[in-house]
Amino acid sequence: MSQNNNELITWGQVLRKTPLVLKSLPRIIKGLKVSNISAxxxxxxxxxxxxxxxxxxxxxxxxxxxxxxxxxxxxxxxxxxxxxxxxxxxxxxxxxxxxxxxxxxxxxxxxxxxxxxxxxxxxxxxxxxxxxxxxxxxxxxxxxxxxxxxxxxxxxxxxxxxxxxxxxxxxxxxxxxxxxxxxxxxxxxxxxxxxxxxxxxxxxxxxxxxxxxxxxxxxxxxxxxxxxxxxxxxxRWMKTYGGFGIxxxxxxxxxxxxxxxxxxxxxxxxxxxxxxxxxxxxFALRRKFSASSFWDDTRTFNATVIGYVGELCRYLLDQPTCPDDLDNPVRKMLGNGLRPGVWGPFKQRFGLEHVCEFYGSSEGNIGFSNILNFDNTIGFSLMPWALVEYDRDKESPVRDNNGFLKKVERGQPGLLLAKIDEKTPLDGYTDPEKTRQVVLENVFESGDRYFNTGDMLRYIGFGHAQFVDRLGDTFRWKGENVSTTEVENLLIQHPRIAEVVVYGVGIPNTNGCAGMAAITLHDPEAPMDMRELLNYAKRQLPPYAVPLFLRIKRDMETTGTFKYQKKSLKQEAFDPTKTGDEPVYAWLPGSDRYVPVNDELFTNIIGGLHRY
Missing domain, CATH: 3.40.50.980 (Rossmann fold)
Known part of the structure; x- marks a missing residue:
């Protein structure tokens, strides 16, 4: 998956932010002081x-x-x-x-x-x-x-x-x-x-x-x-309090x-x-998220800021447009996981001025935040970090002849590591063994220690980064690494698709995993043109990243924080006996459309009759 140079932050963009930076300096100094408890x-x-x-x-x-x-x-x-x-x-x-x-x-x-x-x-x-x-x-x-x-x-x-x-x-x-x-x-x-x-x-x-x-x-x-x-x-509470709130x-x-x-x-x-x-x-609460009541709630509470995760924003964007979409008190949003295809349309439709996208984990020691309000970035971090080469076949970072890890160039995806020291300690997990498993030693010099986030990021200049995907959300097909996140970001822009989850599935006697996408539709009752959908995917994606299989779902199962449940989707794969009444489709070699998978076709695919 190639890097779009338009996403790199330029000197001109940074210079335009200079007045904002100068105006923000007093509170930045205050926030840093509050965040970094020394005694x-x-x-x-x-x-x-x-x-x-x-x-x-x-x-x-x-x-x-x-x-x-x-x-x-x-x-x-x-x-x-x-x-x-x-x-x-x-x-x-x-x-x-x-x-x-x-x-x-x-x-x-x-x-x-x-x-x-x-x-x-x-x-x-x-x-x-x-x-x-x-x-x-x-x-x-x-x-x-x-x-x-x-x-x-x-x-x-x-x-x-x-x-x-x-x-x-x-x-x-x-x-x-x-x-x-x-x-x-x-x-x-x-x-x-x-x-x-x-x-x-x-x-x-x-x-x-x-x-x-x-x-x-x-x-x-x-x-x-x-x-x-x-x-x-x-x-860590103080860092969150000072870093985000101040x-x-x-x-x-x-x-x-x-x-x-x-x-x-x-x-x-x-x-x-x-x-x-x-x-x-x-701090205004609701028991459970409701897309239909969300903006009415913001008016009732006179909310100026909303907390989000990416899929929540997409659910809101999928709601029918209303004349009062812009008539809300919200000006800022704070959260993570906002996809590039949703970022701009969401800001424009609901009149948002600042998207403070951030990156972090409860157990980790690194955090990024989009303080300068650039689009499509998790922002920057003042904590020491590095992006290093990662071998997906060996499932480990790449070390050079001296045994140290190799940093990637700007614009290239790399595994995010965060330095562990007195200023940035790793709290980790309650189980010390689980904590030990996420610590890398002798990374760039003898004796240094880094937290392995398990996430792939891309450096886009001036301290800023973009989230690419989690290591578990990448699979290899035809000798190429396929980022499920990047495939999802492109397929979600199809006008008929409401939700998309991409994952790798096995086909006997092939190397790696074939791409499969589970999708939901804005209008489930309208028939889907499977030739047009395949052509769309082929126009948007390199050949190795086009999903070979599709599953059309009525609803997508998620966790309480809107994370998709990929485990069961991978297990059921494209077997029609496991997917119930949800239809499964395949792109057969040499064909120009996705075709329904029945028991006979499934048997032929796993039996090697169709050569992928």
């Missing part, structure tokens, strides 16, 4: 920053949800009561507490209280059940768990398989528990009711939280296996961040909420 015993973290925001804007609205509004002072006092209550129950610094609630203010006040206490919030994925949920809980050995009524049934199914929980099961009713705590079922303590009589004053423990103390455990999505728990420390977004008390992203994920919990707190502004 190991300096107070910091989520609880500390919330108290700073409360002092700055006590009567300002901190949290918005449905028709509920909570000021900074009230929300802070309510969190303090929970701190004093849990401390009296024996929960203290370093203890792990599972948090199992859907998006609502009660989740935020619980996490805020635990952070002030110095306890670690294990942010359990609300879509998990059965064995995966058991694994996630037992992995971090919590001393207690806070469960929302909406998830009580899921927890009840696994309760007997949980190892720890020596300090209580805490329940929060699925209602406005700030007004009416409700009643807890037998065996559970009603957290919101029991804490009502506790003191409202600030706990001393908030001042005893330091940069190396863990704040959250945030789980990987588990799309290709059981989840891992990444450690998110309070020092430097990138210039958040003010008048701003409101609206997020429908799940709060068990770092983008919603840390980036979006942290940015709101940095400005002492509002």
């Amino acid at each position: 190991a015993d300096e107070p910091c973290g989520l609880g500390w920053t919330f108290e700073v925001a409360t002092q700055r804007n006590p009567d300002g609205i901190a949290v918005l949800y449905e028709d509920r509004r909570y000021s900074y002072q009230y929300f802070n006092q309510r969190a303090n009561q929970i701190v004093h209550y849990l401390a009296a129950r024996g929960i203290g610094k370093g203890d792990v507490v599972g948090v199992f609630l859907e998006n609502r203010p009660e989740l935020l006040v619980t996490v805020l209280a635990l952070s002030k206490l110095g306890a670690v919030s294990a942010m359990l994925n609300t879509s998990q059940t059965q064995n995966v949920l058991i694994h996630s809980i037992n992995l971090v050995k919590p001393c207690a768990i806070v469960i929302g009524e909406e998830l009580l049934a899921a927890f009840a199914e696994v309760r007997d398989s949980i190892d720890a929980l020596s300090r209580g099961l805490y329940y929060i009713a699925d209602q406005d528990t700030f007004r009416d705590p409700g009643e807890a079922p037998s065996g559970y303590l009603n957290l919101m009711r029991e804490s009502l009589d506790a003191p409202q004053d600030a706990p001393a423990t908030t001042q005893q939280i330091h940069k190396d103390d863990a704040c959250f455990y945030i789980y990987t999505s588990g799309t290709t296996g059981l989840p891992k728990a990444g450690i998110f420390k309070h020092g 430097i990138a977004m210039d958040m003010q008390a008048s701003d409101v961040v609206y997020s429908t992203l799940p709060l068990y994920h770092g983008t919603g919990l840390c980036v979006c909420w942290g940015s709101a707190i940095a400005g002492a502004g509002g």
